[in-house]
Amino acid sequence: MINVSGLTRYFDSFCAVDQLSFDIKEGDIVGFLGPNGAGKSTTMKMLTGFLAPSSGSVLIDNIDMLSDPVAAKKLIGYLPEGAPGYDEMMVVDFLRFIGQIRGFSGDALTQRVAEVIAEVQLQDVLYKRIDMLSKGFKRRVGIAQAIFHNPKILILDEPTDGLDPNQKHQVRQLIQGMSKDRIIIVSTHILEEVTAVCNRAMIIARGKKLFDGTPKELLEKSKQHNAIALTLDQAVDTSAFDALPEISEVMRTSDNEWLLIGDGPKALHKVVDELKKQSVQPLHLAIEQGQLDDVFRMMTEGK
Amino acid sequence: MSAKSVLLQLYKREFLSYFSTPLAIVFIIIFLVLNGLFTFQLGNFYQRGQAELDVFFSFHPWLYLFLMPALAMGLWAEERKSGTIELLLTLPVTIWQVVLAKFLAAWSIAAIALALTFPIWMTVNYLGTPDNGIILAGYIGSFLLAGAYLAVGACISATTQNQVIAFIISVVVCFIFLIIGFQPLLELFSDTVVSVLLKLIVSILVASVVLLMTKKSVLFYFISVLVLFVGLMLFPGILGGENITQGFVDAIASLSFLTHFDAITKGVLDLRDAIYFILSIAFWLLTSVIVIDIKKAD
Ligand SMILES: Nc1ncnc2c1ncn2[C@@H]1O[C@H](COP(=O)(O)OP(=O)(O)O)[C@@H](O)[C@H]1O
Ligand SMILES: [Mg+2]
Numbered sequence A: 001m002i003n004v005s006g007l008t009r010y011f012d013s014f015c016a017v018d019q020l021s022f023d024i025k026e027g028d029i030v031g032f033l034g035p036n037g038a039g040k041s042t043t044m045k046m047l048t049g050f051l052a053p054s055s056g057s058v059l060i061d062n063i064d065m066l067s068d069p070v071a072a073k074k075l076i077g078y079l080p081e082g083a084p085g086y087d088e089m090m091v092v093d094f095l096r097f098i099g100q101i102r103g104f105s106g107d108a109l110t111q112r113v114a115e116v117i118a119e120v121q122l123q124d125v126l127y128k129r130i131d132m133l134s135k136g137f138k139r140r141v142g143i144a145q146a147i148f149h150n151p152k153i154l155i156l157d158e159p160t161d162g163l164d165p166n167q168k169h170q171v172r173q174l175i176q177g178m179s180k181d182r183i184i185i186v187s188t189h190i191l192e193e194v195t196a197v198c199n200r201a202m203i204i205a206r207g208k209k210l211f212d213g214t215p216k217e218l219l220e221k222s223k224q225h226n227a228i229a230l231t232l233d234q235a236v237d238t239s240a241f242d243a244l245p246e247i248s249e250v251m252r253t254s255d256n257e258w259l260l261i262g263d264g265p266k267a268l269h270k271v272v273d274e275l276k277k278q279s280v281q282p283l284h285l286a287i288e289q290g291q292l293d294d295v296f297r298m299m300t301e302g303k
Numbered sequence B: 001m002s003a004k005s006v007l008l009q010l011y012k013r014e015f016l017s018y019f020s021t022p023l024a025i026v027f028i029i030i031f032l033v034l035n036g037l038f039t040f041q042l043g044n045f046y047q048r049g050q051a052e053l054d055v056f057f058s059f060h061p062w063l064y065l066f067l068m069p070a071l072a073m074g075l076w077a078e079e080r081k082s083g084t085i086e087l088l089l090t091l092p093v094t095i096w097q098v099v100l101a102k103f104l105a106a107w108s109i110a111a112i113a114l115a116l117t118f119p120i121w122m123t124v125n126y127l128g129t130p131d132n133g134i135i136l137a138g139y140i141g142s143f144l145l146a147g148a149y150l151a152v153g154a155c156i157s158a159t160t161q162n163q164v165i166a167f168i169i170s171v172v173v174c175f176i177f178l179i180i181g182f183q184p185l186l187e188l189f190s191d192t193v194v195s196v197l198l199k200l201i202v203s204i205l206v207a208s209v210v211l212l213m214t215k216k217s218v219l220f221y222f223i224s225v226l227v228l229f230v231g232l233m234l235f236p237g238i239l240g241g242e243n244i245t246q247g248f249v250d251a252i253a254s255l256s257f258l259t260h261f262d263a264i265t266k267g268v269l270d271l272r273d274a275i276y277f278i279l280s281i282a283f284w285l286l287t288s289v290i291v292i293d294i295k296k297a298d
Helices: A040-047 A069-074 A091-101 A106-120 A135-147 A165-177 A191-197 A215-220 A239-243 A264-277 A292-300 B003-019 B023-042 B054-072 B074-082 B084-089 B095-115 B118-127 B132-157 B163-179 B183-188 B191-214 B218-234 B242-254 B257-265 B271-295
Strands: A002-011 A014-024 A029-033 A055-060 A076-079 A153-157 A183-188 A200-205 A208-213 A228-231 A247-254 A257-262 A284-287
Touching: A002 A040, A014 A040, A014 A055, A014 A200, A014 A208, A029 A040, A029 A191, A040 A055, A040 A153, A040 A183, A069 A076, A076 A135, A091 A106, A091 A135, A091 B003, A106 A135, A135 A153, A135 A165, A165 A191, A183 A191, A191 A215, A191 A292, A200 A215, A200 A292, A208 A215, A208 A292, A215 A292, A228 A264, A239 A247, A239 A264, A257 A264, A264 A284, B003 B023, B003 B095, B023 B054, B023 B095, B023 B118, B054 B095, B054 B132, B054 B163, B054 B257, B074 B084, B074 B095, B074 B132, B074 B163, B084 B095, B095 B132, B095 B271, B118 B132, B132 B163, B132 B257, B132 B271, B163 B257, B191 B218, B191 B242, B257 B271
Parallel strands: A029 A183, A029 A200, A076 A153, A153 A183
Antiparallel strands: A002 A014, A002 A055, A200 A208, A228 A257, A228 A284, A247 A257
């Protein structure tokens, strides 16, 4: 559905997006991850046809965004960063305007407005001006206009940024509810969001793609993936753990907590044996999933 | 959906948005008050005892200088400031449709304001028997002039996020297009000044073309302007003749809004004057499309 190749964008001599290539197929819910200034928004602006690439191409369902932008844009719903909307318009008028531009009219328009309002739960603010809305409602209006024409491709730039935890949860649920046989691309710098809603994660930093795979594969890159977490309330001689071939490093993470980095599942029974030998009763013993922010930092800081 | 209906929907939104703030109403009221004031007070409308509206129309180029930029200043600056430009231009629309819709919306407000001056027209018809053909030509000229100013204003509005800056620059640009046709000013320039100016402009133009084609440095550009200019000064035969300088003055004056507006309001609705305004509008709208395409991301 989406084919991007060699996508590059310069602002003067500064390269904001550098030779990005990827394909996205139906059913993919892609999390665009990256620190601020990584080039996520710039990439999205090129995918949606707002910005022209300095070089490279974007194909939307085999339509070239550069040569037939109007046809390509029909397939996409887009929530720009910050969810801009016409301040002086009432919510219902704004949605009707979007619907009309998207080719709806008459009863079909009225009916679709009602559906979208129900889907995004805007009943309470229909007749309010957009500049009077709270951040959460404003974001929902932005999502409503993006999904209005039931697009095959939904591109959301930081849909949960600046929302409180409840609002974040609502927006995520909304995204999950919409994900059947569509493409959804969400940018975020919040890592938990990727594991919560995406089935594919793409890490971008300094305009380059650093990782592309499932959230699980991303976790596996973590140094702490499969590490053994150990909590004790008595002294222990950790040198025995160090000696195990499966354990590469023993980290003391706090006074009574340790992390045994390495192939935890294999080493687990040996660790248990060793603890028994020293007659130590662990308070807590578990295999770690890995830490996303750990991987994130490792990748984006180039360490 | 057809391109025409997209244009219509965009136009409708722009037009209505003028009425969601007091802008349109305030504009129309100020327009009417100033028109009445200028025509009846400053123009000695009653004392002149003539049943015609040429005083009324002769104020318009100066009145519009401030009113039209005010109407156009927000068209693009506001979209850019609030970020809605990104929403708008990722809908299945072309930049041309949006540029045209915005311009037509602003022009409609100006048309409404102009139409509401009908009591002045009724007054002259009550006081005497004016030539209503000339008055109609005056209204058409005034409408075209407003369009030209608005096209300038819309284009300048596309270059900035700041409405106030858009307003000021628009006033200045419109003023330049007005003043170059102002007879007293044209006579002020002696032949020498005109000829020096002409040589400078030709030097800059030639050097710019050379720079664009060779992509040499800015220093190279300044040196070539200097060399060309000194060269032209040393050989007064080139571009120095009286015909050429007069032709230059005429060419500049013929670019002025004022020249064409005066021609129309005298009652001779020459097609060429009307075409001049249409072309001016087209030129500024085309420039808007280019400006937006280049600057929309900033
Ligand atoms: N219009 C612009 N002009 C100049 N630089 C820009 C522009 N837009 C973005 N940038 C720069 O490009 C880089 C990437 O920005 P962006 O794509 O917004 O990052 P992200 O969305 O990942 O935070 C940043 O360093 C930013 O300053
Ligand atoms: Mg961003």
